[in-house]
Amino acid sequence: VSLEGFGWDHFFSQQLSTDERDFLVPARVVAMHRSSLVVTDGIDEYDVALGSNWFRGPTELRLTVGDWVLLGRGRDKVVRLLERKSVFKRFAAGSKREIQLIAANIDTLFIVTSCNDEFNENRLVRYLALAREVEIIAVVVITKRDLSNKSHQYVERARKVSGNSVIECIDARDADALEGVRLWTTEGQTVALVGSSGVGKSTLLNTLAGYQVQRTEAIREDDSRGRHTTTHRSIHRIEQGALVMDMPGIRELALADAAEGVASAFEDVETLAARCRFVDCDHQTEPGCAVQSALSEGQLEPERLQQFRKLRREEARNSASLSERRDTERRNTQRMRRLAKEREGTSHDE
Structure with a gap:
């Protein structure tokens, strides 16, 4: 296997200077741990400890899974992070008010859900918004078709919120049923599997690979929820040549810095809003509101509009909070640099 087999192409190679080509080694991050990572140079894998500097910056x-980095010749130190094609991220839950990186340099996102009570349109549209924000292809994969006699209903529910995204409804254990899915897992392509615990991500990965890559467990019968079997993010190269990234189940998916993604995920609502008489229409009681007209004529479902408003408000609130945090960090950094210069000047005077 070469670097190209792990997704290396002109986008990354053109970033290297002549000295970097001569003295450094390109490698891809295939797994992340708390204070170290696993990288591959296309031939072997290496465990690399991360210095504290990698945790101090924005x-x-x-670093995150999928990144391309440059290593020293000893392959024991990360020298530089290369510019990314894409980065999949979310607004971290809790009071930290920061972005959490999920994966980088993804070509296709498999949004995995299932034909049971786990299926949730709100969660699905959040993943779609994140994918469209970074302009990567999203494929909705609905699993456990073999366990439901109403799989077609889940497909229709997904279609209502997925726009023109491809939808595949499968039995993840049946290799013969994955013909449509395999169209996206070609040589050198990076595919990320996201979704709740227990929807069949690890089962899908194992079937695509043709052997057991990840341990799997059955879902709980009382609430159709799964148990965490994937404990960390990692990339696996399957026989077809694709790089498949399995993710632990994400309990909360908050959005920030994703205004364009939200607009794209609700393109139907945005198209209607563009026809309103007033540019600043709130789609409530304003005259000439195309959105309200579509509601009254049954062309737009109230739940869809409610979902759009909720997600747009959340994204705006989280983005404002994130911007405030960045401003605070910027001021603190400037203050620390100023104090450092003052101390340096004082030492020279002495």
């Missing part, structure tokens, strides 16, 4: 510049 979150967006920290």
Whole structure:
């Protein structure tokens, strides 16, 4: 296997200087741990400890699975992070108010859900918004078709919120049923599997690979929820040549810095809003509101509009909170640099 087999192409190679080509080694991050990572140079894998500097900068510049880096010749130190094609991220839950990186340099996102009570349109549209924000292809994969006699209903529910995204309804254990899915798992392509615990991500990965890559467990019968079997993010190269990234189940998917993604995920609502008489229409009681007209004529479902409003408000609130945090960090950094210069000047005077 070469670097190209792990997704290396002109986009990354053109970023290297002449000295970097001569003295450094390109490698891809295939697994992340708390203070170290696993990388591959296309031939072997190496465990690389991360220095404290990699945890001090802005979150967006920290390393994540799928990144391309340059290693020293000893392959024991990360020298530089290369520019990314794409980065999949979310707004971290809790009071930290920061972005959490999920994966980088993804070509296709498999949004995995299932034909049971786990299926949730709100969660599905959040994943779609994140994918469209970073302009990567999203494929909705509905599993456990073999366990439901109403799989077609889940497909229709997904279609209502997925726009023109491809939808595959499958039995993840049946290799013969994955013909449509395999169209996206070609040589050098990176596919990320996201979704709740227990929807069949690890089963799908194992079937695509042709052997057991990840351990699997049955879902709980009382609430159709799964148990965490994938404990960390990792990339696996399957026989077809694709790089498949399995993710632990994400309990909460908050959005920030994703205004364009939300607009794209609700393209039907945005198209209607563009026809309103007033540019600043709130789609409530304003005259000439195309959105309200579509509601009254049955062309737009109230739940869809409610979902759009909720997600847009959340994204705006989280983005404002994130911007405030970044401003605070910027001021603190400037203050620390100023104090350092003052101390340096004082030492020279002495």
